[in-house]
Amino acid sequence: MIWSKAETLARGELEKLQNARLCETVARVWGNVPFYQKKFQELGIVPEDIKTIHDIVKLPFTKKQDLRDNYPFGMFAVAQDAVIRIHSSSGTTGKPTVVGYTRGDMDVWNEVMARVFSMSGVDSKDTVHNAYGYGLFTGGLGVHNGAETVGATIIPSSGGFTSRQLLLMKDFGATVLTSTPSFALHMAETALAEGYDLQKDFKLKCGIFGAEPTSKGLKEEVARVWGIKYYEIYGLSEIIGPGVSSSCDESCDLHIFEDHFYPEIIDPKTGQVLPYGQKGELVITSLTKQALPIIRYRTGDITSLDQTPCRCGRTHVRMKSVMGRADDMLIVNGVNVFPSQVEHVLANIDGITLNYQIIADKKGYLDSLEVMVEVTEEMPLDSIGALEKLQKDIQTTLLNNLYINARIKLVEPRSIERSMGKAVRVIDKRNL
Numbered sequence: 001m002i003w004s005k006a007e008t009l010a011r012g013e014l015e016k017l018q019n020a021r022l023c024e025t026v027a028r029v030w031g032n033v034p035f036y037q038k039k040f041q042e043l044g045i046v047p048e049d050i051k052t053i054h055d056i057v058k059l060p061f062t063k064k065q066d067l068r069d070n071y072p073f074g075m076f077a078v079a080q081d082a083v084i085r086i087h088s089s090s091g092t093t094g095k096p097t098v099v100g101y102t103r104g105d106m107d108v109w110n111e112v113m114a115r116v117f118s119m120s121g122v123d124s125k126d127t128v129h130n131a132y133g134y135g136l137f138t139g140g141l142g143v144h145n146g147a148e149t150v151g152a153t154i155i156p157s158s159g160g161f162t163s164r165q166l167l168l169m170k171d172f173g174a175t176v177l178t179s180t181p182s183f184a185l186h187m188a189e190t191a192l193a194e195g196y197d198l199q200k201d202f203k204l205k206c207g208i209f210g211a212e213p214t215s216k217g218l219k220e221e222v223a224r225v226w227g228i229k230y231y232e233i234y235g236l237s238e239i240i241g242p243g244v245s246s247s248c249d250e251s252c253d254l255h256i257f258e259d260h261f262y263p264e265i266i267d268p269k270t271g272q273v274l275p276y277g278q279k280g281e282l283v284i285t286s287l288t289k290q291a292l293p294i295i296r297y298r299t300g301d302i303t304s305l306d307q308t309p310c311r312c313g314r315t316h317v318r319m320k321s322v323m324g325r326a327d328d329m330l331i332v333n334g335v336n337v338f339p340s341q342v343e344h345v346l347a348n349i350d351g352i353t354l355n356y357q358i359i360a361d362k363k364g365y366l367d368s369l370e371v372m373v374e375v376t377e378e379m380p381l382d383s384i385g386a387l388e389k390l391q392k393d394i395q396t397t398l399l400n401n402l403y404i405n406a407r408i409k410l411v412e413p414r415s416i417e418r419s420m421g422k423a424v425r426v427i428d429k430r431n432l
Contacts (some may be wrong), residue, residue, distance in 0.1 A: 002116035003150075006259045011307075011426060014315065017259055017428050018053040021287035026059070028049045029293050032077040034400045035058075035070055044089060055264060056285060057273060061296045067097040067238065067396060076100050078291050087138045087237055087343045099138070100291035106145075108288055111256050112243035114148020119248045119255070120206050120231040124151030129174035131183060132211070134158045138241030143178050146243065152176070159183065162190045169362050170201050177207040181214045181222050182397075182423035185354065188225045189414060199227045199294065208233050210225075210242060212423070213301075213340045214320045217347020219252075238297055239269055239284050245319055250311040251311055253318035260288045263317060264296070265305055268326040279304045282319065290384045300336070328426060330360055332367045335403055339425040342371060345401050351379045351390050355416050357404075361429040369406040371398070374413050383414065 002008060016213045027038035027047045039333065040046065040062040049058060067075055076083065078100075085101040098276060120126065121160055127145040133426070134140035140158055147154040155172055155428040157165050159179075166187060169177070177184060177403040184207060190302050204226055208217075210233035223230040234254050235242035244261050245254035256263050261284050282299045286292075301322045324338030331337070339358055346356055355374040361366060371393065398406055417424045 001118040001121060002125070002313060003115045007115060007255070007316060009256070009259070009315055011315065014258060015053055018287060021098065021259075022053050022262065022285070023047070023050055025285070025287055025289070025293045025295070026292075029295060030138050033075060033293075035066065035075060035132045056264070056296065060296050061268065061271065061283065061298050062294055062360050062365075063298050064097055064238065064300075067170075068095045069366065070099045073097045073100070073160060074361075075294075076291055077293050078102055081141050083291050087141075087241065088136045090103060096136075097238060097430040099241075102290040104288075105240070105292075107259055109240050109243060110145045112240065112260060113142055114149040115257060116208065116231075116243055117150045117152065117245040118231055119147055120176070120208055120229075121245050121249070122147070122150060122152055122206070122208075126175045126205075127153040127155065127173055128158055128176040128178060129165070129169045129172070131157050131159060131177065131179035131187070133284055138235070138237045142235070142241035142243060143208070147176075147178075162187055163194065166191050166196065169204075170196070173203050174293060175203050175205050177226070177227075177228070179202055179209060180211045181218055182212060182355070182425075184209060184216070184222045184226065186414070189220075189353075189395070194340065198225060200229070202226075204228045206231060208246075210234055212277065212425075213324050213328075213338075215340045215347055217353075219345055221347070221354055234319070234322065234384075235297060235363050236284075238294055238302075239286055240301075243286065247312065247313045248310065251318060251398075253306060253320055255310065255316045255318050256305075258316045260286070262287055263319065265303070266298075266384060268302075276305050276307050276317075279320075279323070285348065302325050302326055302329075313418045323392055330358065330369075330402035332360060332404055333370050337369075337402065337404055341402055345397055346373060346394070348388075349394055349397060350393070351376055351386075352410070353413065355414075355423060356422075356425070357416050357427065358425060359429065361425045367430065369404060370409055371406045372409045372416060374416055377413055379408075379410075 083100040088096040088098045132139035149294045162290040206229040208231045232247045235244040245256040265280040274280045282301045286294045303320045306318045353374045357372045363392040
């Protein structure tokens, strides 16, 4: 199902719309956000220099630290009485990033989330079990409002309380699950441990998963264990929240809603714009945001773009699933390591789950790497020989595929820490 005609605009029509909206956004930040006015002046540009979307390369980048430096409302482009919603990040690595929404921003957010649900075949006949966190985190409420926009019944379960969630999902007859993929696997493990039959006791037809980089193997495992279609959603609070892009039935790549969010791929080291198909850091400019318009925001997410029209009929550019983050990339003894690469290797090894944790540390002057992996319920923990062979197999496979030499630690099922429904994938102790 296609929710909006804007999703099928010809490229020429779409660019005309982007041109007008970019010019409006540039004028808005120039007149209302001192941070951007100063940045423009430093570069020697004025709004009149920006005439088309191709002029976007003249504009400065925006980083997460810029939002923190202007905490709490210094990046807002409207008066406080025009803001009807505020969200923020957790602020675990410094001051939180604060985002605001006008009534118009909320309409756009609901619109793009309605597109997400329509891509997944969700309508008024469906019941959505929403296990994304509610509160200052944008995930829960963003998904919630989108489900209501398409007329679906929404169960606002939020995160945690897994046993209760399973009970409600079964008794209320949920047909759609929305959560992080790692929490979906955790729910499946808990359900099986509690004696549920995942196919007979639940009515799920699909899931809409996101909020963390995920390998192909983990996606396939979520789809297999629940017996559902897997749809992927991407978003970030600084841009709008969930709803920047989503996958459809015809492609596992994610359509970016280009009439609202203009994407670029850059070399994360040089800032140079890269061509379609080349992997780099995703940069997004909001084209319709009123309260918090963002110019060339460096997301830190590593992906690539494909402009080929999709068989589903949508013409917007598609992005590959995020393979990792520029700032989450580990350099271990000179080798670049992304968690999703490790996950992809683990997905092809029997006897273990896809719940893992990578711990980087120092051993003398050299980096050391440990990968903790949960074994399956069927793996006998008292069989020393079997565990040693499994450890050796994992170590050898990682070395052969990723050129990293890691110590492997096998642990019991459900013993690796989760936080807000997301698996904690990387712990880097080298700078502690």
